Amino acid sequence: MTEGRKILVTGGAGFIGSHVVQGLEKRGHTVRLFDNFVGGKQNLEYFDSDIEVVEGDCCKPKDCEKALKGCDAVFHLAAHAAEGQSVFIPIFNARTNLIGSITVLAEAINAGIEDIVFTSSIATYGKPDKVPIKETAPLNAEDPYAITKKAFEDYLRVYFEIGQITPYIVRFFNVYGPRQRMDDPYRGVVPIFINKCLKGENPVIFGDGLQKRAFTYISDVVDPICSILGNKKLVNNPVNIGTEEVHTVKELAEMTIEKMGVDLEVEFVDKRTSDVKITYCDTSKAKELLGYQAKVSMEDGLEKTIEWAKEMGPQEFRYFDYTEIPKLTHKTYTSKKI
Ligand SMILES: NC(=O)c1ccc[n+]([C@@H]2O[C@H](COP(=O)([O-])OP(=O)(O)OC[C@H]3O[C@@H](n4cnc5c(N)ncnc54)[C@H](O)[C@@H]3O)[C@@H](O)[C@H]2O)c1
Structure with missing residues (x-):
């Protein structure tokens, strides 16, 4: 049933x-x-x-x-x-x-x-x-x-x-999409970039931004x-x-700036060792067994998310001080700058 x-x-x-x-x-x-x-x-x-x-x-x-x-x-x-x-x-x-x-x-x-x-x-x-x-x-x-x-x-x-x-x-x-926390500086690159733009700050990319994501x-x-x-x-x-539409993080940052209509530019800093370079998947099994088809393009999804985010307004990033292994705590976490 x-x-x-x-x-x-x-x-x-x-x-x-x-x-x-x-x-x-x-x-x-x-x-x-x-x-x-x-x-x-x-x-x-x-x-x-x-x-x-x-x-x-x-x-x-x-x-x-x-x-x-x-x-x-x-x-x-x-x-x-x-x-x-x-x-x-x-x-x-x-x-x-x-x-x-x-x-x-x-x-x-x-x-x-x-x-x-x-x-x-x-x-x-x-x-x-x-x-x-x-x-x-x-x-x-x-x-x-x-x-x-x-x-x-x-x-x-x-x-x-x-x-x-x-x-x-x-x-x-x-x-990504509406309701994803924008005040979390550690995960969700889409809401982080949107929040940075809402705050009038340049979106920051770790590394060259050529890492691909779906x-x-x-x-x-x-x-x-x-x-x-x-x-x-x-x-x-x-x-x-997930979707088969793949974008680099750099493309995402540029698209976010353009769609938000802000006068900002992408900033590049040292890459994080833990970042995976390419991550996207084959969805033929979902298509065959679940009739799956991703329907929302990155352009449309980003626009809907930005619309929601503008209603919410800029958020203060909430940094997380807790660590169990201080020497492994990446400096992007301790510097409290994202
Ligand atoms: N967001 C993504 O891109 C993504 C990708 C792959 C898998 N997932 C998985 O999807 C699920 C939902 O992710 P999300 O992005 O909505 O995360 P989220 O942080 O928005 O939601 C997690 C929820 O779990 C609650 N929670 C945390 N610890 C709890 C506990 N001990 N007892 C009861 N509730 C607790 C939190 O309060 C929160 O409401 C997670 O299992 C995540 O690993 C997410």
Whole structure:
């Protein structure tokens, strides 16, 4: 049965999660949102007041038990989704992204819930030998964030193989769009560039800006993930979801400046060692098994995002002082200049 389910969305107050909540509701499901609100409560304003909200930590079994009660499927999105930071906060990363995920999994099994949808990432591929990357490529995760995503994919496979769950794993590309935090200086190059322009500051690129990304507009990941439940061909069968339109970071910065109509220019500084040069994927599996087709071009997606961002106005960047390995903390984090 794919209609009228009662679904828990962990991380439902986040950027992608808040769109997923609405996408599932639109498809006739009843949704309960579970979040500890470390990312803020600002996205709650997009929901009807009768949305069911459970505040709690996905690392705590009791919180998960309470959140999962009465549900029959879970979309697990809660995470500390910060790849670069994960190198110097590996303990915090593992706690949230792996222990938190395993806790949701264990409590789902205890509650008799079989359907689990998990938002993994193309970060799991690491530095690819060839692009675009197919799902069959080796998973050579290169940072702790990617390791935890890959590890949880394995947990899902193991509990599927012993007949406990029906997992669906989507590996998203770089997603952007309205509601993505603009005040986070460490992730989301699209909102960072937009916020810099709103503040009248030059967008800064680490390295030559020729690194390629498949920037994917939010609706192009929300539609497929919200229709994945019940797709037998995608059970325990990870699938890449994202656009095939690829741009360099330099092109993105120039497009942002042009579309915002500001008199600024792109600034180049030393590259960061952890940055992957090329990351985009083959989506033929999603096309074949999910009828997937990315619909929003970079030009249109950027315009919609800028329109939203202008309404929000410029945001102060919120720097994050916490580190577990000070000597590995990149200077772009400590200098508090982005
Ligand atoms: N944004 C992307 O480009 C992208 C790409 C690939 C995969 N993903 C994955 O998609 C998911 C959503 O990403 P996003 O960009 O919306 O991130 P986000 O930071 O906007 O949302 C994450 C949400 O999880 C919540 N959260 C964090 N720790 C929690 C905990 N311990 N207990 C309960 N809630 C907690 C946060 O408060 C936040 O609302 C993540 O799993 C991320 O790894 C995102």
